[in-house]
Amino acid sequence: MRNHSWSVRIDVARIWLVAIAIGLLVGCTTIRLVGDYDKEIDDGVTALQRKTETHLIKISAVPGPGAAPYKGTENFYQVTKVEVSSLRVRADSTSRNSLTVRMLDRLQNNYERLERMHKEGLKVAEIPDLRGALNSQFMAILTFELAKRRGDTPDEAKALLPATKPARDDGGKK
The missing domain is CATH 1.20.1440 (de novo design (two linked rop proteins))
Structure with a gap:
């Protein structure tokens, strides 16, 4: 039972790490709606x-x-x-x-x-x-x-x- 509990916690931690990484990548991305300065x-x-x-x-x-x-x-x-x-x-x-x-x-x-x-x-x-x-x-x-x-x-x-x-x-x- 204890091994299963640790396994779930590790899976949850991995999901959170992936979510944080995706959030950081999306947050650092700028969306340009117009062309660049010319x-x-x-x-x-x-x-x-x-x-x-x-x-x-x-x-x-x-x-x-x-x-x-x-x-x-x-x-x-x-x-x-x-x-x-x-x-x-x-x-x-x-x-x-x-x-x-x-x-x-x-x-x-x-x-x-x-x-x-x-x-x-x-x-x-x-x-x-x-x-x-x-x-x-x-x-x-x-x-x-x-x-x-x-x-x-x-x-x-x-x-x-x-x-x-x-x-x-x-x-x-x-």
């Missing part, structure tokens, strides 16, 4: 934002409230299409990266809208709103990538918040 996407989106801001400043330099001329800006739209497409292909090649892909698709759609508006007669007064919308998209993509780099759980709702307004150099007077 420096190329981070750098590419940052460069696109810089090019876009330069473009918007250039086309808004038209004196008066008239339309910003489209002629001479065709290269900007061609280059941005290629760059966003390249970033999208890169993002799509990484597993669990569909949110980044969707954000890049939206950015591409908005570049196409901007070009269409520009061809049809983009008013200089419309440029600040377009700048804010595009900067919101850039911030969403960059916030998401930087969260991946830190290992945070990205919050899509927070990433899509509107951009903060830049400080005005006129003392707040219009």
Whole structure:
């Protein structure tokens, strides 16, 4: 009888040791719901934002409230299409990266809208709103990538918040 009692205790101890080992292994495992941080996407989106801001400043330099001329800006739209497409292909090649892909698709759609508006007669007064919308998209993509780099759980709702307004150099007077 005593041998049977010790045998049961040893079996119970083994079960507990196996359970603890499994618990430790599971506890040390991280589950990634999104793809890894990609420096190329981070750098590419940052460069696109810089090019876009330069473009918007250039086309808004038209004196008066008239339309910003489209002629001479065709290269900007061609280059941005290629760059966003390249970033999208890169993002799509990484597993669990569909949110980044969707954000890049939206950015591409908005570049196409901007070009269409520009061809049809983009008013200089419309440029600040377009700048804010595009900067919101850039911030969403960059916030998401930087969260991946830190290992945070990205919050899509927070990433899509509107951009903060830049400080005005006129003392707040219009």
